[in-house]
Amino acid sequence: MTEPFRAIRVSKTDSGQKAELVQIGLDDLMEGDVTVAVEYSTVNYKDGLALTGKAPVIRTWPLIPGIDFAGRVETSTHEGFKPGDRVVLNGWGVGETHHGGYAEKARVKGDWLVKLPDSISTAHAMAIGTAGYTAMLCVMALEFHGVTPDKGDVLVTGAAGGVGSVAIALLAKLGYRVIASTGRASEADYLKGLGAADIIDRNELSGPARPLGKERWAGAVDAVGSHTLANVLSMTRYGGTVAACGLAQGMDLPGSVAPFILRGVTLAGIDSVMAPKAKRVEAWSRLAKDLDLAALDRMTSRATLGNVPALGEEIIAGRVRGRVVVDVKA
Template sequence: MSFNAIILEKDEINGFSHSLKTITKQQLLQQQGDTLVQIHYSSINYKDALALTNKSPVVRQWPMVPGIDGVGTVIESSSDRYQAGDTVILNGWGCGETHWGCLAQYAYLKSDWLIPLPQNITPYQSMIIGTAGYTAALCVKRIVDFGIKPQSGTVLVTGASGGVGSVAVALLSKLGYQVTASTGKLTDKEYLHKLGASNIIDSKQLKQAGKPLQKEQWSAVVDVVGSHTLANVCAQTQYGGIVACCGLAQGMDFPATVAPFILRGVTLAGIDSVMASYDNRIAAWNLLAQYLDDKILAHIGNTIRLDECVDTAHNMIAGKTKGRFVVDVNK
C-alpha cells in the first residue's frame, strides 16, 4: 500500500523543504501507534501554518508529515477502544511535531489520542471545526463553567476572523451572549455579523501598550492574540471576570502588570487543547455538536487540496485568511 502525504524535511545542506510525496505503509508503521486510520479530511490550523512555512520551530523531528487534525475510518487497531470501521477524530497530541500527522491519506496513531466522531457532525464538518474550533469550545466552556452568564455583560473575542475566533463568536452567540469581535480585517464585518457578533472593533486599538487598568468593558474574553492585546483585554475586563487565553498570534510576550488580577479579581485562564483529557475533549465536542448548525459551519468552512496547503499556510501567517480550511487529502 502506498499513499500521498506532505513531507517536511530539513538538513544542514538543503535547509527546509516541503513536498508532496508517496509514502508506503511500511514507512508509516515505523511511527509509534496502535491504530491505522484512513484519513478523509484534515485541516490547516495556525500551528500547521507555522510548520508548513517554517516560521516557528513547531517541528521537532525530521522528516515530518504535518497536520494536527484528522478525521477518518479505522482500518485496523490493536487497541480494544476502536474497531475497523469506526470513524474517529484526532486533535493535537504532538502530531505534526514529533509524530507524523494527518496531511496524508493514512495516519498511524495511538488510540488514546482519538475520540469518536460525535453524532450530528459529519466527517467534513468535524474538520471545519478542527483543533481551532475545538479550542474555541474549550475556551467557551471555561467561561460558562466559571459562572459568566449572558446577562453578565459583553464577551470579547480577539482574532475573530480566524479559526478559533470564528467558532468562538458563533458558539457564544448561540449560547445567548452579546459578542464583540475584534479583527484587523474590517472588510470581514458581514462575515462576523453572520456568525453572531453584535459589535466589531478594530484590533489596532488593542495592539499597542496601554494603561495597567482601563475602563471595564468585558465580562469575559477569548484571546488568541497574546502580547499587548492580552495585556489590554485583561486591563479592560470587568471585576470578577475571566480571560481565556489560547493563542499567540501577536506574540508570546505578556507585557502586563498584576493590577487587573489583584484589584479587580480578574482570572487569566490558560487553555491547552493539545493534551486535554478525554473527558474534556468529549465535553467540548458535545458543545460543538449541540450549538453549531449546518449554516454556520458552511459559512466558516473552505475546502482545499493537499497541494494547496503551503500557499494557504503562507496566507494564514500573513493574516490574509478568514474562517477554516478543510483539506480533502484525496484530491
C-alpha cells in the same frame, strides 16, 4: 505489499526546509495501535508555522505535518476502536513529533483518538478542527468561571481567524452578546453573519496597555497574546474571565497585576494539545449540540492536499478567513 499513498512531507534543506507532496507506504508511518484512513484535515495557525518554519513546531525530521485529521479506522488493536469507527484527532504532538494528518493514512495511539458524535461528519469535524475545538474549550472555561450571558459582553480577538470565527458562532448561539476584534475591516459583514453584535479595530488593543482601563466586557476569548491580551485583561469587568489560547501577536504578556488584584479577573489558560480525554469528549459533545453547522459552513472553504504548502504561507500572513477543510483524497 500495500498500495502507496500521498502525503505532504516536510524535510530539512541547506536553506531551511521544504514541504512537498510525496508517495509513501504504510511502512513509512510511525508506531501506533490504530491505523486510520484519513478523509479530511485542516490548516490551523500552528500548521502554518510548521509548514513555513516560522517557528520550531516540527521537532522530528522529516515529518508529515497536520495537527488534525478525521477519518475511519482501518485496523486497530486498541480495545476502544474497531474498523469503521469514525474518529477525530487533535494535538497530542501529532504534526510536531509524530506523523500527522496531511496524508491519506495515519497510524497513531488509540488513546489520542475521539469517536465523532453521530451528528458531526468527518468533513465538519475538520471544519471545526483544533481551532474550533479550542474555541469550545475557551467557552467551557468562561462558563466554569461564571461568565454567563447576563453578566455582559464577551470579546473575541483575532475574530476572523479559525478560533475567533468558531468562538463567535458558539457564543452567539448560547445567547452571549459578542464583540469581535479584527484588523480586517472588510470582514465586518462576515463576522456579523456569524453572530457578532459589534466590531472593533484591533488597533484599539494592540499598543501598550494601561494597568487598568475602562471596564468593557465580562469575558473574552483571546488568540493573540502580548499587548492585546494585556489590554483585554485591563478592560475586563470585575470578576470577569479571559480565556487565553493563542500567540498571534506574541508570547509575551507586558501587562500589570492590577486586573487580578483590584478587579478579581481570572486568566484561564487553554491548552488543547494535551487536554485529557474526558475534556476532549465533553468538548466534542458540546460542539455537536451548540455549534450551528450552517454558520460553520459559512466560515469554511475547501482545499486539496496539494494546496497545503501554499496555505501555510497564507495563514501566517493573515490571509485565511475562518476555516479550511483539506480533502486529502482530492
